Amino acid sequence: MYQTELFESPSIVGDRAVVNVASVPQRSPFRYAGGKTWLIPCIREWLNARGGKGKELIEPFAGGGIVSLTAACENLVDRITMVEKDEGVAAVWQVILNGEAEWLADEIVSFQLTPESARAAIARADESLECRAFATIIKNRVNRGGILADGASFIKNGENGKGITSRWYPETLKRRILDIAQVRHKIKFIEGDAFEVCAQNAERKDVVYFIDPPYVKAGGRLYRYSAIDHEALFVLASRLQGNFLMTYDNDDEVQELANRHGFDIDLIAMKNTHHAKKTELLIGQDLGWLKIRSPC
Numbered sequence: 001m002y003q004t005e006l007f008e009s010p011s012i013v014g015d016r017a018v019v020n021v022a023s024v025p026q027r028s029p030f031r032y033a034g035g036k037t038w039l040i041p042c043i044r045e046w047l048n049a050r051g052g053k054g055k056e057l058i059e060p061f062a063g064g065g066i067v068s069l070t071a072a073c074e075n076l077v078d079r080i081t082m083v084e085k086d087e088g089v090a091a092v093w094q095v096i097l098n099g100e101a102e103w104l105a106d107e108i109v110s111f112q113l114t115p116e117s118a119r120a121a122i123a124r125a126d127e128s129l130e131c132r133a134f135a136t137i138i139k140n141r142v143n144r145g146g147i148l149a150d151g152a153s154f155i156k157n158g159e160n161g162k163g164i165t166s167r168w169y170p171e172t173l174k175r176r177i178l179d180i181a182q183v184r185h186k187i188k189f190i191e192g193d194a195f196e197v198c199a200q201n202a203e204r205k206d207v208v209y210f211i212d213p214p215y216v217k218a219g220g221r222l223y224r225y226s227a228i229d230h231e232a233l234f235v236l237a238s239r240l241q242g243n244f245l246m247t248y249d250n251d252d253e254v255q256e257l258a259n260r261h262g263f264d265i266d267l268i269a270m271k272n273t274h275h276a277k278k279t280e281l282l283i284g285q286d287l288g289w290l291k292i293r294s295p296c
């Protein structure tokens with residue numbers, strides 16, 4: 001069975017009926033703050049309507065990459081480009097997608113996780129790309145909320161007082177990593193800047209973009225790279241010839257930007273494993289495909 005994790009198993013609630021996101025396979029090796037597993041039913045609907053044959057999906061703020069992985073595994077598009085700026089997250093994707101998935105999976109299952117071994121693995125991050133990837137996986141599992149931003153601290157008590165091992169599922173991670181390796185021929189990864197890659201592809205009509213930037217409000221606490229020019233992102237989105245779907249925290253300034261550029265906006269409510277409700281924005285050139293007004 002797939003594990004359920006904070007950030008990864010909310011339900012979509014509100015005016016719309018609750019969507020059974022338990023049916024969404026957890027394919028990412030990360031537990032990612034702001035991860036979009038909960039949105040996958042909508043993503044499938046969007047890609048079926050606006051993606052499909054002949055299209056490339058670009059995910060410029062890839063993070064845990066659940067949208068790209070789902071698109072690859074479920075054949076929702078022809079090919080995929082993931083872009084991520086965080087060096088640690090990028091190292092994990094590079095190692096998995098460049099042919100070292102088995103090595104990483106073996107390192108994970110043979111690792112004896114203790115606070116000391118975790119600290120030692122994290123301290124070796126700068127020794128090589130492989131060390132950085134491994135250190136990132138460890139941090140993501142032992143840090144509170146999976147947060148990778150500098151200064152994030154270890155889980156203290158964790159589930160059932162299990163401390164830092166409470167999110168350590170080596171066999172699950174191994175399986176996810178090896179499953180991703182099976183579809184790696186469809187995925188290109190770029191360690192780089194979302195803006196640059198979108199601008200380079202702006203004229204292409206055979207591309208669709210899933211754009212999930214750091215939150216306007218909480219981003220700084222969650223990611224190493226969280227400061228982006230939101231206004232510039234909207235200007236860039238308005239130049240894209242391909243279709244895009246953007247998600248944002250429900251913020252007045254963001255709504256104003258979307259209105260100014262003539263984009264469609266819809267609200268989607270979600271509830272995390274702690275039953276805290278929150279509302280996010282979906283933004284696109286046209287959201288006519290969005291049937292989850294009566295849900296996905």
Ligand SMILES: C[S@@+](CC[C@H](N)C(=O)[O-])C[C@H]1O[C@@H](n2cnc3c(N)ncnc32)[C@H](O)[C@@H]1O
Pocket residue numbers: 032033034035036037060061062063064065066067083084085086089192193194195212213214215223224225226227228
């Ligand atoms: C909201 S998270 C994406 C979460 C992802 N959709 C998921 O489901 O896991 C935003 C990501 O953008 C990355 N990021 C921030 N600035 C960036 C930039 N200029 N270019 C590329 N990635 C960037 C952050 O490191 C973070 O991983």
